[in-house]
Amino acid sequence: MRGTARAGRTARRLAGAALLSVALTGLAGPALAQTPAKDLFSAETAPSAAPPQSIGFYSKGCLAGGMEMPKDGPTWQVMKPSRDRAYAHPTMIAFLQRLSRDAAAQANWRGLLFGDMAQPRGGPMKDGHASHQIGLDADIYLTEMPNRRLSREERDTMPLPSVIDKTTRHIDLKRWRPEMLKLIRTAAEEPEVQRIFVHPGIKEQLCKTAGRDRGWLNKVRPMFGHDYHFHVRLVCQPGSPNCEPQESTGKGDGCDKLDWWFDVALQPPKPSAKPYKKPPPIFMTALPKACSAVLKQPDAAGGTPAAARPAPVAVPAATAFDASPPAPARLPPPPARAQAPEPAGAEAGEDGGALPMPRFRPAG
Structure with a gap:
């Protein structure tokens, strides 16, 4: 099994090298504009050797200096290893490990998947x-870690x-x-x-209890x-000046805004109703310019993930939870209905899981 996985990673690396040699050099011509960014980034098999930095927006950006989550820890296990999507900003890695310990200690939950x-x-x-593009998003399954x-x-x-419930x-x-x-x-x-992010039915249950x-x-x-599963998103971190924050979640608990769903x-x-159309692929020219440099950076040394250390810059403690950290004033204000659908790109295209995704999307 390990040999098969290693062969797959090698094949992806060779394919990625071939794409990069064409798409990111001066000889590329129109190749850069014609190569979907997903083909280039999905071919990468190692983080870049650079200081940790989230670049761009959650659904249009990249990650420099990412860290891999260890596949196993005392209170966690990483699922879906064939996807090779267990990388994040070090602050996210530290957060997830800390959350897994807290869950085991406080929530009668053996550990997190x-x-x-x-x-x-x-x-x-x-x-x-x-989304999941800049190392500040992570999915956590609502299935308790088994005892093995x-x-x-x-x-x-x-x-x-x-x-x-699929019916109700x-x-x-x-x-x-x-x-x-x-x-x-x-x-x-x-x-x-x-x-x-959670399913509206989960939000409703949380409101009730x-x-x-x-x-x-x-x-x-x-x-x-x-x-x-639930999807956790962190704020832009210190040391990432090109990270674009998302607008505030506004005020209130949102429990009176669920009827529309x-x-x-x-x-x-x-x-x-018009059927939902998947958005066209994102090309490198649509990403921040720094993302082209991230693809060119050498691989990080080593390759054996280690338990994350706390973030070098402390995050101020919150004094209230009336709203998430606000975005800069240049961004538009949040919609009036605090729990209305997120703007397009907030998490559009997310894996729908056991329930079918709708064939339409509401206006942002």
Whole structure:
């Protein structure tokens, strides 16, 4: 199995080298404009040898100096290893490891199963996500880590059940556990978390059972899919001047803004509705210029992941959870309905999981 995986990584490296030699040199001509960025970034198999830096926006950018999450830890295991998407900004790696320890200590949860983070150098992916490009996004499964180490094959094929009833689109109480609320709340209360994406049915269940301490619900955003995992997004980190922040989540817990999801968004589209069209691929010319340099950077030395150290620059502690950290004033204000669908690109194209994705998308 290891030999097969190593051969696959070698093939990807050779393919990536061939693409880069054509697309990123002065001899490329029109090749640069005609090569989807996802083909170039998905061919990379190692982070770049550079200081950690998130470049661009969550759905249009790249990652320099990324770190790989160790496949196994005392309180976590990395899933879907064949995808090779277990890389992130070091702050995200440290956050996930800390969250896994907190979950084991506080939430009666043996440990976490981590899903997709980013590719070795971030950038657009060939399938599954529109975001996860700058090392500040990570999926965490709502399946408790088993009491044994999973094999590589099991990590790629193990069923990860939805907690949503396919018929009603509300929570499936047979699969939902109170510990899941504790886990999501623990993540949301961390000051470096900008927002968390969950299925609207999960948001509804959190609203019903959160109790009086509800400020953290502001960061929990309803989104298509996300019925068997939740998606954590961190704020732009110190040392990443070219990271583009997302707008604030506004005020309130959003629990009074969920009707649209169940009455409109999650309903079958009308016969007259236009089918949803996948956005065209992103080309290198649409990414920040620094992303071309990231592809040219040499591979980071070593290759054996190590447990992350805390971020060198401390994140200020939050004093309230009425809103996520605001974006600079030059960005447009958040929409009036705080829990309306995220703007296009916020997480469009996310792996829908057990539930089918709608054939349309609401206006941003």
